[in-house]
Amino acid sequence: MNILVCISNVPDTTTKVTFNANNTQFNTAGVQFIINPYDEIALARAIELTDGGKGAVTVIHVGEAANEPTIRKALAIGATDAVRVNAPAHDAYFVAAQIAEYVKQHQFDLILTGRESIDYNGSKVAAMLGELLDIPSVSIIKKLDVDGTQATVEREIEGGKEILTIPFPFVAGTAEGVAEPKIPNMRGIMSARTKPLAVVEPVEVKTFSEIISYETPSPRSQVKLIPADDVATLVDLLHNEAKVI
Amino acid sequence: MSVLVYAENAGGKFKKSVYEAVSYARAIADQNNTTLTAISIGDVSADELSALATYGANKILNVSAANLKNFVNQAYASVIAEAAEAEQADVVVISNTFSGRGLAPRVAVKLGAGIADGAVSLPETTGGKFIIKKTAFSGKAFALVELTSTNKVIALIPNSYKVTETPTGAKAEDFSVETKESDFKAMLKEIIKSADKVSLPDAEIVVSAGRGLKGPENWGMIEELAGLLGAATACSKPVSDAGWRPHSEHVGQTGIAVSPNLYIAIGISGAIQHLAGISSSKVIVVINKDAEAPFYKVADYGIVGDAFEIVPKLIDAVKAYKASA
Numbered sequence: 157m158n159i160l161v162c163i164s165n166v167p168d169t170t171t172k173v174t175f176n177a178n179n180t181q182f183n184t185a186g187v188q189f190i191i192n193p194y195d196e197i198a199l200a201r202a203i204e205l206t207d208g209g210k211g212a213v214t215v216i217h218v219g220e221a222a223n224e225p226t227i228r229k230a231l232a233i234g235a236t237d238a239v240r241v242n243a244p245a246h247d248a249y250f251v252a253a254q255i256a257e258y259v260k261q262h263q264f265d266l267i268l269t270g271r272e273s274i275d276y277n278g279s280k281v282a283a284m285l286g287e288l289l290d291i292p293s294v295s296i297i298k299k300l301d302v303d304g305t306q307a308t309v310e311r312e313i314e315g316g317k318e319i320l321t322i323p324f325p326f327v328a329g330t331a332e333g334v335a336e337p338k339i340p341n342m343r344g345i346m347s348a349r350t351k352p353l354a355v356v357e358p359v360e361v362k363t364f365s366e367i368i369s370y371e372t373p374s375p376r377s378q379v380k381l382i383p384a385d386d387v388a389t390l391v392d393l394l395h396n397e398a399k400v401i
Numbered sequence: 402m403s404v405l406v407y408a409e410n411a412g413g414k415f416k417k418s419v420y421e422a423v424s425y426a427r428a429i430a431d432q433n434n435t436t437l438t439a440i441s442i443g444d445v446s447a448d449e450l451s452a453l454a455t456y457g458a459n460k461i462l463n464v465s466a467a468n469l470k471n472f473v474n475q476a477y478a479s480v481i482a483e484a485a486e487a488e489q490a491d492v493v494v495i496s497n498t499f500s501g502r503g504l505a506p507r508v509a510v511k512l513g514a515g516i517a518d519g520a521v522s523l524p525e526t527t528g529g530k531f532i533i534k535k536t537a538f539s540g541k542a543f544a545l546v547e548l549t550s551t552n553k554v555i556a557l558i559p560n561s562y563k564v565t566e567t568p569t570g571a572k573a574e575d576f577s578v579e580t581k582e583s584d585f586k587a588m589l590k591e592i593i594k595s596a597d598k599v600s601l602p603d604a605e606i607v608v609s610a611g612r613g614l615k616g617p618e619n620w621g622m623i624e625e626l627a628g629l630l631g632a633a634t635a636c637s638k639p640v641s642d643a644g645w646r647p648h649s650e651h652v653g654q655t656g657i658a659v660s661p662n663l664y665i666a667i668g669i670s671g672a673i674q675h676l677a678g679i680s681s682s683k684v685i686v687v688i689n690k691d692a693e694a695p696f697y698k699v700a701d702y703g704i705v706g707d708a709f710e711i712v713p714k715l716i717d718a719v720k721a722y723k724a725s726a
Contacts, residue, residue: 169654169674173541182538193655248506249516274539274654278518283474283506292475292587295503298648308590312649313499314411315600318472319591326587332641332648332656364515364550368532371543373680379687379697384706387714390686391722393702398684400606400663401630401722 157211157265157302157324159202162255162281163230164192164245164273165223179369182275191226193337194270194330196233201335202268203234205302211265212236216258218251220244224353232340232348243358248276252284253361259289265324266307271296271331282329292326298333404430405490407481408441408453409500415449416603418496418559420456425562426494427457428523429555438462438488440576442477444470450573457567460488462576468585472500476584478507483578485512485552497556498602505556515548518556521681539654539677559602560660561681597633601650604633606663607682609652611637611675613668613689613708617645622712623667629719635659637669653678668708671696688712 167173168188175182191199202213215230217223218241227238241254259267272279279295286293298317299310306323312331322328340348382390394401406426408419423439430437439458441450444465453461464480481504485493493512495505497519509516517533521543525532530547533555537544601607608627614620620634627634634650641651652659654677664682669675671687671694679685680699687700690707697703704711 167538169677170672171538171541172673173538175542249510252506252510276537276544277539277658278506279502280506280509280516280518283503284510286475287478287507287510290583293503293507294474294587296499311499313592314416314602315597316592316594318589319593320587320589322587332651364513364548365517366547366549368545368547370537371534371545373540373542376685376699376701379700379703381703381705384704384711387704387711388718388721390702390704390715391718394663394684394686395722398663398701400684401719 157206158263159206159211159213160259160264160267161195161199161202161213161215161230161235162267162269163195163199163215163217163226164270165189165217165219165226166192166273166275169193169274173372175370175372179371182370189223189226191229192270192273194272194274196337197332197334198268198270198330199230199233199235200338201300201330203338204335214239216241216255218243218245218254227353228348229340231351231353232344233338234344237352237354239354239356241358242355246363247365248278248280249284249365250361250363252281252288254358255281256285256288257359258356259285267325267327269327269329271329279329282327286327289327292322293328294320294322294326295329296331297328298331300328300330300334402433402491403436403438403488404433404492404494405481405485405488406437406439406458406494407504408439409496409498410441410443410445413443413445413449415452417564418498418603420564421559421562422494422496422557423453423456423458424565425523425557427565427567429492429494430457432524432526436460438484438490440464440481440484442469442480443472447573454569454571455566456564457569459569459571461571461573463573464576464578466578466580468580471589473585473587473589474500474503474507475587476580478504478511479580479584480578481508482511484576491552493554495554495556497558501556505554509554512552512554513550514552514554515550516554516556517546517548520555520557521561536658536681540658540680541677558660560605595649598628599631599633601633601635601659602657604659604661606630606632607635607652607659607661608632608665608667609635609637609669610640610667610708611669612639620646622716626712626716626719629716629723637675666696667712669696670694671699
């Protein structure tokens with residue numbers, strides 16, 4: 157079976173997020189970029205499902221050449237080959253439209269994304285891809301098992317989970333629980349250098365959203381410390397001052 | 402033009418997040434001097450449906466076809482897009498719930514609409530623009546996104562807009578739709594409810610604990626405190642990674658983001674990845690024995706002390722408060 161894993165290039169989780177002087181651009185100076193952690197889960201599961209010659213894993217990334225180290229990392233982890241669509245990722249719709257175009261020209265049984273990227277947190281690409289390709293999509297899955305030409309997935313819902321069976325092809329957004337991320341070994345790192353990384357030019361897509369500016373959360377007022385032997389005062393403050401209980 | 406809001410039900414009932422979405426959509430309709438239509442899909446009683454009128458829906462569409470009883474995002478997206486076209490709605494509001502996240506992008510693609518997911522405020526419409534504030538960088542920042550299309554889809558974060566009553570007296574009417582078989586390929590086999598009394602994404606109060614608890618056997622007091630407060634329990638990443646608590650409780654940048662009225666963090670140092678997931682909480686209480694823990698920098702109230710000493714005292718204090726209330 158052939159699996160396509162969509163990967164996004166995001167700031168490391170320890171990044172302190174800052175913007176330029178007029179708050180219109182994210183400061184990338186000194187920021188370490190990584191494979192989106194949820195996409196790493198998708199990649200790990202795709203490798204498990206095709207292990208032992210049961211298929212191939214292609215990773216696709218929409219972004220500029222500067223992001224190639226992230227793609228090579230995915231190859232080092234164990235993807236078979238990679239594709240980069242040579243354009244900045246304008247928004248989720250742009251990315252989904254580029255990937256949909258690639259999928260229409262190739263055959264995949266399963267398309268995986270992370271549940272969301274940790275930079276823009278949209279959770280949109282999986283469902284948009286499903287819609288653009290007119291195939292099922294399931295966002296935010298916690299488990300993925302394959303059985304012949306269909307899969308069983310667990311989908312998170314408020315206060316529980318749903319179990320669904322879905323025939324191939326479909327799109328799923330993976331969350332924690334689907335697989336443990338894999339760390340590349342030395343052999344993987346060496347072989348990643350020579351694995352195929354195709355660069356394709358983008359198709360024209362009309363987009364409908366623009367980021368105008370950014371804001372950082374307003375700082376909270378100084379913490380009010382309550383002595384450890386006066387816990388009742390905390391309850392009183394939560395009731396009478398904060399009015400949350 | 403008009404505004405359409407999707408009222409998601411859970412087992413035939415509407416949650417508070419639905420009333421927030423309806424109130425929010427009402428405000429957008431008012432901004433544009435237009436009407437608000439609500440649509441419900443599934444098996445919801447007439448009484449429950451009429452509640453949508455309380456929060457400002459001028460029209461309530463009820464889709465109760467048997468094959469649409471359970472959520473299938475592909476089919477539900479088709480129904481919502483059909484209703485948007487029938488109602489000539491150019492703004493569609495959907496709650497940013499687990500199901501909403503799988504639904505809203507599909508609706509947006511169908512309608513050729515720009516989408517603002519994770520919305521936390523009403524659109525800014527000065528100068529004919531349509532700009533929405535949304536969460537970004539997993540709670541470390543907000544982005545102001547302009548939607549430039551005629552049709553727009555907004556996915557509203559639960560607990561970010563106040564429920565407002567503006568009764569209209571509207572009654573539900575049946576809305577029939579043509580469904581296509583290819584929308585039903587995903588088959589629901591089973592719904593498994595978790596044993597927790599309060600679901601974490603919906604919770605107004607969250608009691609969260611970290612490695613300071615030393616082991617899974619010590620969560621009894623966390624559950625007891627949560628039970629007393631009607632709160633959901635949560636944990637930090639190291640705790641779920643160690644298997645002490647399920648992944649579904651992991652709050653933070655790579656877990657889930659919460660925005661409760663009260664977040665109580667016990668024995669959690671407050672790494673930047675954890676703070677990202679909780680920064681939109683309205684009030685934050687920290688209990689940690691390390692007075693230098695980064696969590697104190699973002700907290701509203703704090704008690705410096707050992708969790709094993711403070712939490713039992715807090716349980717007693719909450720019991721005393723409840724007894725006197």
